[in-house]
Amino acid sequence: MSQVTQLIHQYLRHNKRFPHVYCPGCGHGIVLGSLVRSVHNLGLSKDEVCLVAGIGCSGRMAVYVDFNTVHTTHGRALTFATGIKLANPELTVICVMGDGDALSIGGNHLIHAARRNIGVTALILNNNIYGMTGGQCSSTTPMGSRSMTTPYGQLENTFDIVELAKAAGANYVARSTAFHAKMMDAQISQALSRPGFSLVETFSPCHTQYGRKNQFRTVVDMYQDLKVRSTPLEKWNEMDPAKRGDKFPIGVFVERDEPGLEERYMAMAEGLRKKEANA
Template sequence: MSSETVTEPVVTVASKAAKNIPYDARLWLRHSKKFPHLWCPGCGLGIILGSSIRAFHDAGFEKDTTVVVAGIGCTGRMPVYMDCNTLHTTHGRALTFATGVKLAKPHLDVVVYMGDGDALAIGGNHFIHSARRNLNLTAIVVNNSIYGMTGGQVSPTTPHGARSTTTPRGQFARPFDTCDLAIGAGATFVARTSITNARHMQKMIHQGLKHDGFSMIEIVSNCHTSFGRLNGIPSHLDMFQQLKERTVLVKPDMDMEEEKSEGRLPLGVLHCDTTVPNYLRQKLGDVAPKPAKATGREP
């Protein structure tokens, strides 16, 4: 009697658990080589690493044909831990290397990791031009509002008034909105997600990887070590809590402007345009570029 009643629930629990257990991110890690990682305890980059790998798996990426490119900074150290083709480039230039890789070998899946300073300050030019070009790349911008690795200097996304070691009396300039910048520059897929919602992050990255064209995913992250310490939130848990309060999932009919004016960041797919032909397809002849309309006067 007991054997029947015991076995059945166990099987159900196991199968249920199997459904809920996410893909084991360790399968994509170079664990025998480059651990422990160099990020601070409590840093969001570890969560991003895990969610990214699960998204790679969901998208059907293979280790041998995935190329992960990154710039300089804390986020720039992402690829060294991943067991695929990895390229750690110069500061701000990751997208340029990625462009070369993708053009030379279009069958490779190229993902680019950059921090906010990397992508938007020193790499701002490459960022907007990559967005405009619409080459099939996925750019992941990890935004922690500060230069973490150099010890807390102001970045293009440091909020107005916030302190950093180079703005000891507060930041006088306004920050960039990474997603607005990408949309303005012509990126065809733009999403924002947060480290406080790993499943959402995985979903957003997955959608970005699947998008045919240039996709940009901004991941709002924490830097309690530099940003938090200088701005009165030195605990990573407090920063997580604050991130949760500051962000809101995008819903249909949501007034983005109102959310923004109240200081909340919408999370979700903010822009997706599938009508723009991507650069490579035109190059390879799948889609012929449309000739521009003649603007000259009729003879």
């Protein structure tokens, strides 16, 4: 049995809605594979992993993986994940969201989860669009892009997920793309191994709702675009800002080891118990 087949049988639920709902060329399946490989390579028990997901294409991961899973309401995945981690700090809690789920509807929760530095790993699958709900623009839809709700071009500024997470106080912040699967494997593994709040953003092409409206003839063209425009962080920092154009940096942006909120909470609770016992 090949390793791929072994991982499929070990970590996916075969009785749950297969074949999957992802469109041909969607990057979400690549992210799912990367997540499974990371959990496997770290030797994490499926019983000790809890995957929380919201609504949207990314939310279907909660249906497919054979972990403890919670499929929540739109934009509220991080609130559920926060409660789960505080109630059971020993769990490895992973929160999978799309850009609409994480930043448009759930943007306030993302900011405060990073500020609290709660021990949750957030995987944000950024396809620059609301994919499942009809192709509306999101808070990461690039300016000038066409969508179902911006047929003449998007006029608003966009969120930079990495910069937002850095400013809010996350312990670990990284970015990759569905084209860079090996980099994504490493980043997810590092995020799962680090205390506090970790965030990995992955650019995941959506040809069905975004690409076809924005001059990408095929989904292959979208992956080629990710390859051309992505720039390793070290090279990005050396580039003249005037020459960066529409390129974007990929790599690890923040690595800290500050204790997570759940660690501080448990330490406080233990201190109070000792104080009460000695009273």
